[in-house]
Amino acid sequence: DAGVTQSPTHLIKTRGQHVTLRCSPISGHKSVSWYQQVLGQGPQFIFQYYEKEERGRGNFPDRFSARQFPNYSSELNVNALLLGDSALYLCASSFRTLGGGPAETQYFGPGTRLLVL
Amino acid sequence: AQSVTQPDIHITVSEGASLELRCNYSYGATPYLFWYVQSPGQGLQLLLKYFSGDTLVQGIKGFEAEFKRSQSSFNLRKPSVHWSDAAEYFCAVGQAGTALIFGKGTTLSVSS
Numbered sequence: 001d002a003g004v005t006q007s008p009t010h011l012i013k014t015r016g017q018h019v020t021l022r023c024s025p026i027s028g029h030k031s032v033s034w035y036q037q038v039l040g041q042g043p044q045f046i047f048q049y050y051e052k053e054e055r056g057r058g059n060f061p062d063r064f065s066a067r068q069f070p071n072y073s074s075e076l077n078v079n080a081l082l083l084g085d086s087a088l089y090l091c092a093s094s095f096r097t098l099g100g101g102p103a104e105t106q107y108f109g110p111g112t113r114l115l116v117l
Numbered sequence: 118a119q120s121v122t123q124p125d126i127h128i129t130v131s132e133g134a135s136l137e138l139r140c141n142y143s144y145g146a147t148p149y150l151f152w153y154v155q156s157p158g159q160g161l162q163l164l165l166k167y168f169s170g171d172t173l174v175q176g177i178k179g180f181e182a183e184f185k186r187s188q189s190s191f192n193l194r195k196p197s198v199h200w201s202d203a204a205e206y207f208c209a210v211g212q213a214g215t216a217l218i219f220g221k222g223t224t225l226s227v228s229s
Binding site: 004033035040041042043044045048050055056058090092096104105106107108109110111113 | 121149151153158159160161162163166168207209211212213214215216217218219220221222
């Protein structure tokens with residue numbers, strides 16, 4: 001079975017530009033979360049989507065936005081890029097049920113490495 | 118505030134020796150607990166998880182972890198380390214419908 005896939009794998013942008021990152025969850029998984037991992041740190045939560053609705057948002061500026069499509073894939077958009085946005089962006093999927101438990105386990109993709117110059 | 122602390126930034130272990138990576142958390146209720154491993158330039162791979170029940174959980178690659186509620190800890194152990202275990206290890210906590218909170222990670226080096 002295919003795991004979580006992300007595209008592109010690497011990206012170089014300049015300050016002020018816009019970027020779109022894409023994620024396809026594991027088949028059958030309905031929840032997608034996005035995390036930012038800067039060098040030397042643990043991942044930081046950006047967004048969570050479940051059944052196409054935003055279910056959680058981390059402490060990130062409004063320049064960051066996301067959406068989930070009917071097939072449960074997701075896009076993360078970042079506007080007006082800053083040097084500090086350079087990071088590994090990780091997508092995670094989970095089956096997620098209202099009852100919680102092991103269905104909450106998040107499985108991560110390989111990430112998109114974004115470099116802002 | 119909810120947080121995860123991994124006190125050891127970098128640990129070096131000889132190949133074949135035992136390993137213990139520490140994780141302490143601060144959370145309002147008993148959280149779900151996870152250990153992930155990340156090889157250089159890669160995403161996160163789930164090693165093991167705890168939701169409820171037996172406080173000693175087994176994972177992949179011979180890893181295990183023990184949940185100690187009284188100490189708010191979830192330490193990761195392996196009886197005999199292999200060179201391929203060199204990587205960065207992250208402890209994470211969460212609950213149903215919430216985001217994972219990660220520690221800053223522990224880098225494991227394995228010497229021959």
